[in-house]
Amino acid sequence: MKPECYNPETNQWTLIPRMEVARGAMGAITYKDQIFVMGGYSNSMCLSDVEVYNPASMTWRMVANMTNSCWSFGVALLEKQLYVVGGVEAEDVYMSAEWRYDVENNQGNVVEDLAVPHGPITCCVVEQLPHYASFTIHETGTEIKFNLL
Numbered sequence: 001m002k003p004e005c006y007n008p009e010t011n012q013w014t015l016i017p018r019m020e021v022a023r024g025a026m027g028a029i030t031y032k033d034q035i036f037v038m039g040g041y042s043n044s045m046c047l048s049d050v051e052v053y054n055p056a057s058m059t060w061r062m063v064a065n066m067t068n069s070c071w072s073f074g075v076a077l078l079e080k081q082l083y084v085v086g087g088v089e090a091e092d093v094y095m096s097a098e099w100r101y102d103v104e105n106n107q108g109n110v111v112e113d114l115a116v117p118h119g120p121i122t123c124c125v126v127e128q129l130p131h132y133a134s135f136t137i138h139e140t141g142t143e144i145k146f147n148l149l
Contacts, residue, residue: 005055019051019060027075027084031103036063036082041071046089050101050108064108066099074123080104086114086121094119 004013019037026040026047038050046069051060066084073087073095082101089095096117101108 016053016055016058017060019053020062021047021049021051023047025071025088027073029075029077029082031077031080031082036103038075038084039066039070039073039087045069046071063106064101066101066108067110068095068097068099070095072120074121076123076125077103078125083111083123085123086118088119092119 003016003018005016006013021042023037023040023042026037028035028037030036033055035053035055036050037053040047048066048069050063050065052063053060068087068089070084070087070089074083074085076083076085080103082103084099084101086098087095094117096113096115098111098114099108100111
């Protein structure tokens, strides 16, 4: 499979260079006109590496690895910090770890574990309410609330 990049200004897709590590079920997010792609799986192996694509130079580069290998996790950006939440480590093994990456300093660290491990998840940041979120995990119907300080 060849990666492509969409330009909404020209309404066209352009072929771009391949990442160093092909992957599926990864997380991706943009920051300062770059695309951060992290984790996922490749050849039945769970990944922890993070690659960054720069569309201006059409190049990929590796940055600090995540602490844990995982796939199908939530990823969000809050105040120049990239957060990876939950995810899957192995079949039916859900993650409780949360990882934070400082984009400006290329440093990552583990932050407080989630109260309940959970697998495939999506997360987002609501700018008007950046320190509080609530969601329901559909498999169990359990409501999880957390507060980022």
